[in-house]
Amino acid sequence: MGMTISQKILAKKSHRGGVKPGEIVMADVDLAFANDITAPIAIDFVKRLGVDVFDKNKIALIPDHFTPNKDINSANQCKIMRDFVKERGLPNYWESGEVGIEHALLPEQGFVKPGMLIVGADSHTCTHGALGAFATGMGSTDVGFAFATGKSWFRVPESMKFVYKGNRNKWVVGKDLILYTIGKIGVAGALYKSMEFTGDAIRELPMEDRLTMCNMAIEAGAKNGIVEPDDVTIEYLKERGIEKDQYEILKSDGDAEYSDVIEIDVSNIEPQVAFPHLPSNVRGVSEIKEDVKIDQAFIGSCTNGRISDLREAAKVLKGNKIAKYVRLIIIPATVEVYRQALKEGLFDIFLDAGAVISTPTCGPCLGGYMGILADGEVCVSTSNRNFVGRMGSKKSFIYLASPAVAAASAVAGKIVHPDEVVK
Amino acid sequence: MIIKGRVWVYPDNVDTDVIIPARYLNTSDPEELAKHCMEDIDESFAKEVKKGDIIVAGHNFGSGSSREHAPIAIKASGVACVIAKSFSRIFYRNAFNIGLPILESDVVDELEKFDEIEVDTEEGRIRVLKNGKVFKSSVIPDFMQNLIESGGLFNYAKKILNV
Numbered sequence A: 001m002g003m004t005i006s007q008k009i010l011a012k013k014s015h016r017g018g019v020k021p022g023e024i025v026m027a028d029v030d031l032a033f034a035n036d037i038t039a040p041i042a043i044d045f046v047k048r049l050g051v052d053v054f055d056k057n058k059i060a061l062i063p064d065h066f067t068p069n070k071d072i073n074s075a076n077q078c079k080i081m082r083d084f085v086k087e088r089g090l091p092n093y094w095e096s097g098e099v100g101i102e103h104a105l106l107p108e109q110g111f112v113k114p115g116m117l118i119v120g121a122d123s124h125t126c127t128h129g130a131l132g133a134f135a136t137g138m139g140s141t142d143v144g145f146a147f148a149t150g151k152s153w154f155r156v157p158e159s160m161k162f163v164y165k166g167n168r169n170k171w172v173v174g175k176d177l178i179l180y181t182i183g184k185i186g187v188a189g190a191l192y193k194s195m196e197f198t199g200d201a202i203r204e205l206p207m208e209d210r211l212t213m214c215n216m217a218i219e220a221g222a223k224n225g226i227v228e229p230d231d232v233t234i235e236y237l238k239e240r241g242i243e244k245d246q247y248e249i250l251k252s253d254g255d256a257e258y259s260d261v262i263e264i265d266v267s268n269i270e271p272q273v274a275f276p277h278l279p280s281n282v283r284g285v286s287e288i289k290e291d292v293k294i295d296q297a298f299i300g301s302c303t304n305g306r307i308s309d310l311r312e313a314a315k316v317l318k319g320n321k322i323a324k325y326v327r328l329i330i331i332p333a334t335v336e337v338y339r340q341a342l343k344e345g346l347f348d349i350f351l352d353a354g355a356v357i358s359t360p361t362c363g364p365c366l367g368g369y370m371g372i373l374a375d376g377e378v379c380v381s382t383s384n385r386n387f388v389g390r391m392g393s394k395k396s397f398i399y400l401a402s403p404a405v406a407a408a409s410a411v412a413g414k415i416v417h418p419d420e421v422v423k
Numbered sequence B: 001m002i003i004k005g006r007v008w009v010y011p012d013n014v015d016t017d018v019i020i021p022a023r024y025l026n027t028s029d030p031e032e033l034a035k036h037c038m039e040d041i042d043e044s045f046a047k048e049v050k051k052g053d054i055i056v057a058g059h060n061f062g063s064g065s066s067r068e069h070a071p072i073a074i075k076a077s078g079v080a081c082v083i084a085k086s087f088s089r090i091f092y093r094n095a096f097n098i099g100l101p102i103l104e105s106d107v108v109d110e111l112e113k114f115d116e117i118e119v120d121t122e123e124g125r126i127r128v129l130k131n132g133k134v135f136k137s138s139v140i141p142d143f144m145q146n147l148i149e150s151g152g153l154f155n156y157a158k159k160i161l162n163v
């Protein structure tokens, strides 16, 4: 019996000829990382052991959630990270002015390659599977263990295969495909499993959209999301100075076993919106008959804060003004994205429309700062979670959508299809 | 271990954002976190929870963020164990790693707030005191059982590293 790409990576990293779903393996990790919320507990684990980290080049510490420091406590959390990095001479650390949201920063800076085994103390670590790596989120103690030993244990997951075919409609991006998929299988639809995204429509999909899709695998309960490497992957890596001899391309065997195979014709998909308070509460935008008035729109996060996302938003915002009393908050996910957007003149479009632009940070995505919602307020967000209280008041409401829908909604003052704004 | 206590009953998909909202994640101090445990789903919880209480819930408990602060807050609140129909996988690992007993069972369907149950964590047996009904929980995988017995991930790391 053949293996899926996820199983192959786990087999290789645990030095076995093969693995089967349900088996537990101890495997070597190629990259382990944590952020300003999760790192302090992982660092404490290493310190209590009294050991060095297993490999300085294979760990990364990324202060992205509450930076630039939002208050004294979070400043202290960052200080724990910074002191540790200085004391141990760790190279992979980024200060404000260089830092970006971890799941946007690491692939962009060339830290993620096909075939790697990656663990991060953040649930959206599954993002990195877009490059053909096995990447999964864990808690701080597990990542502390990986920092110290270079290892982690895994229950080999069953794989689910999602085959996307057909041509995407106008305005339909990776975000819509993944929202649609989660709407279909539910928030626990892939619990403990791998989601493998494949099919002609995936081969056509740019890397940034693939990152968005893998990012939200966790929203269906999955352990990881993954896309087999192809020409798009090779090209993306080449742009970052990584040549083909620096990684290994693994693919799923023809006779690999899948617990489910789900076919999705993308030509039937229109821009999607997830209603409060679950990412699976999805409807096509034309199915929304009532007026959903908004107070805020947020374009950013590890899901949709990349340059292609800002370009989509700019297409909609160009020459438009946002509605009165609506706040539009735009947060480029990394410094590179920020600089690129500035160069391309996107900031002028955003500022002319009445948006506010922030330095890269997670900020409002998790209700940290920079755009907290009041009681009863409604936000359309390009992030990945619309749980109760996620962006502020537990009496607020979050709708998830693509950057184009978020931008169009900011202009209209209510949730609309981008075509209603871009005539 | 035998745990006897009263239950707090919650639905499906209790996520880590409602277990401990991000606005309190600027610290990892267990006592501080416990003060806000379950705040966005049940304001009465942190005020009224007693040592030895048990949380029971539906499917996908602990979904969402990987924050270990969620099981830490529950444990520091004095909760002796969490029983749900299923758990998110990251929460499941985290709870083990910090020594919060968790069991998978459908017992929630039988319970109302503050009913009492008796849990045998080794046997995976849960008895509902008001009617004597018994529920079985799924067994903990051997590997994880060994981890617990060897003193958790920390001692396991010591063993691997010879320190």
Ligand code: SF4
Pocket (backbone or CB within 6 Å): A065, A101, A102, A103, A122, A124, A301, A302, A303, A361, A362, A365, A366, A383, A384
């Ligand atoms: S942007 Fe949001 S989802 Fe992504 S890592 Fe930051 S807080 Fe988490």
